[in-house]
Amino acid sequence: MTNRRDFLRLAAIGAGSMLVAPRIVFANVASDRRFVFIIQRGAADGLNIVVPYADPAYAQLRGSLAIQTADAIKLDGMFALHPALAGMGTLYGNRQALFVHAVASPYRERSHFDGQNVLETGGTSPYQIRDGWLNRLVTLLPKSADKAIAFAPTIPAALRGAADVTSYAPSNLPEASDDLLLRVAQLYDRDQQFHPVWSAAMEARGLFHDMETRQNPATAGRTAAEALVLPDGPRIAMIETSGWDTHSGQENRLANQLKALDAMIDAMRDGLGDVWQQTTVLVATEFGRTAAANGTGGTDHGTATTALILGGAVNGGRILADWPGLAPNALYENRDLKPTMDLDALIAALAAETFGLEPERTMQTLFPDRPFDRSLQGLIRT
Numbered sequence: 001m002t003n004r005r006d007f008l009r010l011a012a013i014g015a016g017s018m019l020v021a022p023r024i025v026f027a028n029v030a031s032d033r034r035f036v037f038i039i040q041r042g043a044a045d046g047l048n049i050v051v052p053y054a055d056p057a058y059a060q061l062r063g064s065l066a067i068q069t070a071d072a073i074k075l076d077g078m079f080a081l082h083p084a085l086a087g088m089g090t091l092y093g094n095r096q097a098l099f100v101h102a103v104a105s106p107y108r109e110r111s112h113f114d115g116q117n118v119l120e121t122g123g124t125s126p127y128q129i130r131d132g133w134l135n136r137l138v139t140l141l142p143k144s145a146d147k148a149i150a151f152a153p154t155i156p157a158a159l160r161g162a163a164d165v166t167s168y169a170p171s172n173l174p175e176a177s178d179d180l181l182l183r184v185a186q187l188y189d190r191d192q193q194f195h196p197v198w199s200a201a202m203e204a205r206g207l208f209h210d211m212e213t214r215q216n217p218a219t220a221g222r223t224a225a226e227a228l229v230l231p232d233g234p235r236i237a238m239i240e241t242s243g244w245d246t247h248s249g250q251e252n253r254l255a256n257q258l259k260a261l262d263a264m265i266d267a268m269r270d271g272l273g274d275v276w277q278q279t280t281v282l283v284a285t286e287f288g289r290t291a292a293a294n295g296t297g298g299t300d301h302g303t304a305t306t307a308l309i310l311g312g313a314v315n316g317g318r319i320l321a322d323w324p325g326l327a328p329n330a331l332y333e334n335r336d337l338k339p340t341m342d343l344d345a346l347i348a349a350l351a352a353e354t355f356g357l358e359p360e361r362t363m364q365t366l367f368p369d370r371p372f373d374r375s376l377q378g379l380i381r382t
Contacts, residue, residue, distance in 0.1 A: 022220045022241045022264075025159050026227050026234035027134070030142035033278050033313065033354050034228050036237045036268070037134060037158065038261075040285035041116060042244030045299055046306030047291065047337060048254060049085070050099045050319070054078045057326035061292040065250060065299070075099070079319050084258035087266040091310055095317035098309040098379065100346060102321055104287060104339035106370075110301035112245070115286030120158035122344060122367040131161025133366040134238060137351050138163040140365055144232075158238055221264035225271025228279070239264075244285060248296035265310055277312035280354045280380060284308075284343060290335050291326050303336035307346060313354065315381050342373060349376035 051067045052058050054077060059066045072080035073089035079101070081089050091097035107118040107126070114126035122133035139162055155165050188194045224237050241261065246253050261283070269276050288305025304324075309316070322340040324330050332338040344367040352362040363372035 022239050023156075024220065024224055024227075024240075025156060025165075025238040026224075027138050027159065027163070027165070027236035027238075028144040028234045029138055029236060030144050031235045031355055034235050034237075034272070034275065034280070034311075035137075035351065035354050036224065036228075036239065036279065036281040036311075038239045038241060038264075038281065038283045039116070039119070039156075039158070040244045040261075040283065041240060041242040042112065042246075042285070043115070043287050043289055043301055044244040044257075044285040044305060045246060045250065045254060045289040046101065046103075046285075046304070047289070047299075048250075049082050049258065049308075050075070050101055050306045051080045051082065052078060052101070052323065052326065053080045055323075055326050057291075057328075061326060063293050065293045065297070076319060078323065079321075082255070082258050084255045085262050087262040088308070088310065091265075091269075092317060096310065096312055096314055098314050098316040098318060098320060100307040100309065100320045100341060102304045102324055102337055102339060103307050103341040103343045103346060104304045105343045107287065108303065110287065110303075112286060112301075117157060119284065119286045119343070120156060124370070129368070132156070132158035133347065134158040134236065135161030135163045135165070136365050137355075137362075138236065140357055140362065141355055156238060156240060219267060221266065221268030222271040225268045225275075229272055229275050246289070246298045247294070247300060248298040250293075250298040269312075279311040280313050280350060281310040282307065282347065282350055283310070284347075288337055291331055291337055292335070303332045304339040305337070307343060309350065309379065313380050315378055342370075344370055345373040345376055348372060350379055353377075353380035 047058070047062070048065065048067055051072055053067070053069045053072060067080070067082060069080060071083045073083060073085065074080045075092060079099070081092070081099075088097055092099070105115070105119050106124040107115045109115070117126045118124070120132050120134075121129040122136070123129040135158070159165055220239060224239060227233050228235070228237060243253070243257055265281065268281070272279055284307045285305055288302040289299035290302045292299075294300055320341070324338040324340050326337070328334065330338060345363065348363040348366050349359060349372075351357065351366065352359040360372050363370060
């Protein structure tokens with residue numbers, strides 16, 4: 001069980017990072033394995049993340065947005081990685097990264113809010129299910145004594161449900177003066193109910209100030225690692241990232257997004273140390289983007305995209321794809337990369353293998369009434 005000081009330390013870490021970095025949610029379960037879900041809110045362009053450079057239609061569809069093969073990190077004879085993902089390229093070479101292409105949730109429209117709801121709740125349509133698949137995953141695992149902790153003003157849909165979750169966010173009010181704090185401390189000094197609460201709050205405040213001076217946007221990964229590496233700390237984390245909606249000016253915007261994501265993963269790996277070998281990281285988005293570039297240097301809302309699976313526990317060094325091609329007659333609704341792999345089944349397989357759960361039961365719990373893909377095996381090292 002995480003003790004009170006560790007909880008306050010996590011609160012301080014989360015409060016400091018939240019002001020300048022993606023929002024992080026932690027959940028405690030009894031396991032030696034770690035599972036991290038990074039959501040890319042805004043529909044990330046999978047075709048320019050894991051680039052199908054050998055598909056003859058790719059360069060024609062993308063025009064000036066096409067990633068040049070000479071610049072990209074070649075993975076195999078068909079696919080290459082965006083040049084901003086150098087760290088992930090190294091993980092791939094070390095067989096600690098598995099890239100999944102032409103993947104999608106059951107959602108087939110193009111609304112961010114609805115698509116994210118389907119991705120996070122595990123339904124087949126928006127708002128069909130009230131709780132989230134990550135919360136339901138927590139209920140399948142041995143319980144620890146602690147609640148999940150969301151260092152955010154609101155709890156993301158993926159972690160809402162029967163498993164207890166609490167949230168923490170720093171106040172936007174002006175900071176209280178030392179004189180006021182001293183007066184309140186004197187007021188509560190002999191109060192049996194409020195004195196312990198006030199003392200805990202002041203301890204958290206002190207820890208926050210210690211942490212505040214070393215927080216910056218690149219430390220979100222290390223922040224997550226500092227919590228996950230604790231012997232009795234959380235084992236599940238969700239990190240919310242945004243800014244992936246690239247209707248215009250995509251070239252530089254996507255490169256910057258990917259550099260930040262790559263830095264986050266590198267920092268997480270370094271911060272976890274030996275625990276990285278027991279860690280699975282899933283990076284996924286609500287849907288992809290159009291196969292063709294638009295007239296404003298960007299891409300519009302699409303369907304299938306890429307999922308990234310990273311970690312020392314991952315059986316990587318390969319691409320998982322039933323590639324449909326980008327020829328005109330192969331596109332979904334004549335505009336999008338066609339989905340050939342079910343993101344829900346992929347998540348269920350990853351969760352089951354990471355935590356040693358029965359795959360069929362995991363699928364039915366996380367994604368009710370959906371078929372499990374038995375071909376999805378061997379994603380995680382035994």
